[in-house]
Amino acid sequence: MIKLDKRLSSILNEIEGTVLADIGCDHGKLTISALVNGKCQKVIAGDISADSLNKTISLVKELGFEDKVECRVSDGFENIHEDLDTAVIAGLGGYEIKDILSKPFPQIKRFILCPHQNVMIARRAINQIGYGALKDYVVKEGKKYYQIIVAEKDLPLYDINELRFGKNEPESDDYYQMLKDRKAVLENRFLGKEIPKGEMQDEYQEIIRCLK
Numbered sequence: 001m002i003k004l005d006k007r008l009s010s011i012l013n014e015i016e017g018t019v020l021a022d023i024g025c026d027h028g029k030l031t032i033s034a035l036v037n038g039k040c041q042k043v044i045a046g047d048i049s050a051d052s053l054n055k056t057i058s059l060v061k062e063l064g065f066e067d068k069v070e071c072r073v074s075d076g077f078e079n080i081h082e083d084l085d086t087a088v089i090a091g092l093g094g095y096e097i098k099d100i101l102s103k104p105f106p107q108i109k110r111f112i113l114c115p116h117q118n119v120m121i122a123r124r125a126i127n128q129i130g131y132g133a134l135k136d137y138v139v140k141e142g143k144k145y146y147q148i149i150v151a152e153k154d155l156p157l158y159d160i161n162e163l164r165f166g167k168n169e170p171e172s173d174d175y176y177q178m179l180k181d182r183k184a185v186l187e188n189r190f191l192g193k194e195i196p197k198g199e200m201q202d203e204y205q206e207i208i209r210c211l212k
């Protein structure tokens, strides 16, 4: 019915329980797929933008899922107060995710995050709220790499060496390919010269460590 790319189907596979919140639902493909595939029984689909949310509302109506989806304009969890089994926040940046997680949110068993940039900031935010990563892995879609974080309570927090590139758990070739590609980008940028001290040098050294 709805075709998902590798990123969204990987996220879909991680959804568990009865009630899902899809934060930043936009097109609504994940919301509907979660129900169609029996990953949950009910979805609260939230988006900060009424225009974006309207795309989900249209899809929900078109496919006849009005009794299983509640659509709400909401900045993060601002208008979502019920207990949730899973909350997905995908396609937002690390700083937006940090902002959402710094405000009150309901009881949530599992977070699934897929930041499109600044993933390290999202990992710090997960540490900050006291959740730990059950999984943290990379999927490649076309030329882009996406990092998927599955976090629950009562699990060890990220240690300092895991903040930038995660845990590679479960292990995947995409993780190593992401690091090799990034290493090549940094090396090409400085064309054999030493990478200047600071953020990029730190990142480069970390890539070398992770590839060992």
Ligand SMILES: C[S@@+](CC[C@H](N)C(=O)[O-])C[C@H]1O[C@@H](n2cnc3c(N)ncnc32)[C@H](O)[C@@H]1O
Residues within 6 Å of the ligand: 023, 024, 025, 026, 027, 046, 047, 048, 049, 052, 053, 074, 075, 076, 089, 090, 091, 092, 096, 100
């Ligand atoms: C790029 S789309 C991602 C859609 C979908 N989650 C995915 O991963 O394919 C980002 C969506 O997040 C919404 N958004 C941005 N900030 C938000 C916030 N603080 N709370 C809820 N939604 C937000 C945007 O309006 C937009 O619809």
